[in-house]
Amino acid sequence: MSASSDRRGRATIEDVAAAAAVSVATVSRSLRGLPNVAKSTRDRVTDAATSLNYRPHPSASRLASGQTRIIEIAVPVLNSWYFSEVLAGAEAVLSECGYSLSISAVASPEEREKFIRDAVAADGADGLIMVDLPLDELEASVLAESRMRVVTAGVESGRFESVVVDNVEIGRKAVRHLFERGHRRIGILSGQSDDPLHFTVPGDRVVGYAEQLTSFGIEVDPALSCVGNFSVDGGKESMLTLLRLEDRPTAVFAISDEMAFGAMAAVRENQLSVPHDVAIIGVDGHDLSEVMGLTTIDQHVEDHGVMAARRLVEILEGAAESPLHLEIETTLVVRSST
Amino acid sequence: MSASSDRRGRATIEDVAAAAAVSVATVSRSLRGLPNVAKSTRDRVTDAATSLNYRPHPSASRLASGQTRIIEIAVPVLNSWYFSEVLAGAEAVLSECGYSLSISAVASPEEREKFIRDAVAADGADGLIMVDLPLDELEASVLAESRMRVVTAGVESGRFESVVVDNVEIGRKAVRHLFERGHRRIGILSGQSDDPLHFTVPGDRVVGYAEQLTSFGIEVDPALSCVGNFSVDGGKESMLTLLRLEDRPTAVFAISDEMAFGAMAAVRENQLSVPHDVAIIGVDGHDLSEVMGLTTIDQHVEDHGVMAARRLVEILEGAAESPLHLEIETTLVVRSST
DNA sequence: CTGAAAGCGCTTACAG
DNA sequence: CTGAAAGCGCTTACAG
Structure with missing residues (x-):
């Protein structure tokens, strides 16, 4: 360890400066690739830094520069197929671009409100990706300031850029597919009854479902x-409930693949067959949908993370912010369940 | 915004000090709950901080204190059921304890080596959880310094505390269960052929499988x-391959639930039935194992994350480090696949 | 092209 | 119990 290394034995910028016989300012400029450094100087500095295995102290450069190169990502829960796909996509681009990724699980509106207030007040990140977390007016303005x-990903906020899918269209697409397969009595497995987070996705898919049924001249049956x-x-x-109906549906639209998996299990448990007795379509493009033979509307979830991260980086590197709502195309993947 | 707020309009410790008519040192002590602050002073400071919505600037306090309250967690991949469970467990305890969680995906030995070198040189976190990432000698000593x-979670390193399961015992348990069900010709679906990360888990499970077969007097058939x-x-x-054997197995031990799901699909695709023609047992306790009717050895994955994070926090808060290898008990969950 | 110096917003002995 | 001052390890005008 060099004599002037820091409290914990790391090499500091001063060590590098001494080794290269330049000032710390020159080291800083050289290592960050700033202009106005002589080639020979830069080389000397680079060599010194390499041989000392020097890395700038993150907290010090963050404090001095005002930039953290940290991106915060907030998701409702972590142990869910959907959110880990988003996370994987975001992580890939952020690490590629030299950003750290800090994650938080934000399950309730109270946590969300607290998370936002803390994040803004502490100012610990350059950027924030909110995944499937609808913001109320107050939260949005706190963030905007x-x-x-x-x-945002998965939901639009009105005030920020977002990466979304057309959930109404997803609902329509599902019904259209089932209709084309000859089904006229089509059930739906939707989201939560009382969703404290006011998640808009389920509602939109239900709207699409109802719209498409109506436009086919089929009455929407609340049962x-x-x-x-x-x-x-x-x-x-829910599928078990539908199966108990005397006039049960011949096809069911589950608004997520995981619910569709549950529905398939319910059908089999009743000694019925998919798709013969009940056809099932899901939404997601879940890893297991292929092996389960589930027809699904693939929404390319990993791309949501990729796009959100990519846009955030672009904005941070100076791209003009537009009230852009990037829309990811969804793809119907037909398998044996319909 | 107060006159002396910082570059970006946040309230600083100086603002709070001014508002409470004390020094910044006293603000710092009050807010962190340190002793030797008069109750009335502390109250005044707390009020001022609250009304200014003050939070200490993370980079500033990290630089000054030398502690980041950041935990880094490295996993091979993010979009996998297993790792998102670990992550969820770790996040829950870390956020509870006031730590930030920074994640990295480290897929190859080169990335792992680079990750470790960077992490150590930059010194940006107080603690590190390595999930299922075996360390070589050099990496371990770099980290140790x-x-x-x-x-570590999932694998032992010899030099650090770890949270593990007994993978040999998992292999034995699986074979024992199948044996008790009357099976004598038992196949295995194991890990990777050429694993660049030198992941030890598959090998251990195979060893347990072979040991138990041998102790039952059954010869291990490489086919x-x-x-x-x-x-x-x-x-x-792999299951399709096994099914093509003329003397095919009557039962198969898949060393992960996801492989077991694939195996179940293969059996059905051959118009055979699980468990009648082939019984299948997995390992994990995957969310979907219940609905799939898969017998599995539940290894309580979320607890791995919880325990690793908990131990790390304890160590950081001063607990003595012991060469502890915390072992999570595994549980056989019998379902219709065997 | 390079360096001296101020400053980022905190924490931490030290003195009283 | 409280405050003045140094210091954490960088970056950034500014001057030359």
Whole structure:
């Protein structure tokens, strides 16, 4: 360890400066690739830094520069297929671009409100990706006043750029597909009954479902609509309910693949067959949908993370912010369940 | 905004000091709950901080104190059921304890080596959780010399505390269960053929499988051993291979639930039935195992994250480090697949 | 092209 | 119990 290394034995910018026989200012400029450094100087500095295994102290450069190169990402829960796909996509581009990724799980509106207030007041990140977390007016304006750039994924906020899918169209697409397969009595497994986060996605998909049925001249039957809480178990329970109806549906649209998996299990448990007795379509493009033979509307979830991160980086590097709502195309993937 | 707020309009410790008519030192002590502050002073400071919505600037306090309250967590990939469970567990305890969680995906040995070198040299976190990332000698000693405390999950390192399961015992347990169900010809779907990360888990499970077979007097047949790369598709492919054998197995041990799902699909695709023609057991306790009717050895994955994070926090708050290898008990969950 | 110096917003002995 | 001052390790005008 060099004599002037820091409290914990790391090499500091001063060590590098001494080794290269220049000032710390020159080291800083050289290592960050700023202009106005002689080639020979830069080389000397680079060599010194390499041989000392020097990295700038993150907290010090953050404090001095005002930039953290940290992106915060908030998701409702972490252990869910959907959110880990988003995370994976975001992580890939952010690490590629030299940003750190800090994650938070924000499950309730109270946590969300607290998260936003803390994040803004502490000002610990350059950017924030809010995944499937609808913002109320107050939260949006708190965020808008902060230094952090914000991109939302999965939901639009009106005030920030977002990466979304057309959820109404997803609902229509699902019904259209089932209709084309000859189904006229089509049930739906939707989201939560009482969603404290006011998540807009389920509602939009239900609207698309209803719209498309209506435009086919089919009356929407409330008895065919169940809630599944986006879980496998919820999908199964709701499907069991639908199966008990005397005039049960011949096809069911589950607004997530995981609910669809639950629904398939329920059908089999009743000694019925998919798709013969009940056809099932999901939404997501879940890893397991292929092996399960589930027809699904693939929404390319990983791309949501990729796009949100990419846009955020672009904005941070100076791109003009536009009230852009980047829309990811969805793809119908037909398998044996319909 | 007060006159002396910082570059970006945040309230600073000086603003709070002015508002409470004390020095910044007193503000710092009050807000961090340090002793030797008069109750009335502390109250005044707290009020001022609240009304200014003050939070200490993270980079500033990190630089001054030398502690970041950041935990870094490295996983091979993010979009996998297993790792998102670990992540969820770790995030829950860390956010509860006031730590930020920074994540990195580290897919190859080169990335791992680079990650470790960078992490140590930059010294940007107080602690590090390495999940299922075996460390070589050099990496371990680089880490050991750093300021960061390290806990590994999923694999032991010899030098750091770890949270693990007994993978040999998992292999034995699986075979024992199948044996008790009357099976004598038992195949195995294991990990990767050429694993650049030198992941030890698959090997251990294979050892347990072989040991238990041998102790039952059954010869280990290499023809019954296939590789499945921990993926659904891999499991399916390998199962198809096993089904093509003229003397095919009556039961198969898949060393992960996802491979087991793939295997179940392969069996059905061959118009065979689980468990009648082939029984299948997995490992994990995957969310979908219940609905799929998969018998599995639940390894309580979320707890791995919880325990690793908990231990790391304890160590950071002063607990003595012991060469502890915390072992999570695994639980056989019998379902219809066996 | 390079360096001296101020400053980023905190924490931490030290003195009283 | 409280405050003045130094210091954490960088970056950034500014001057030359």
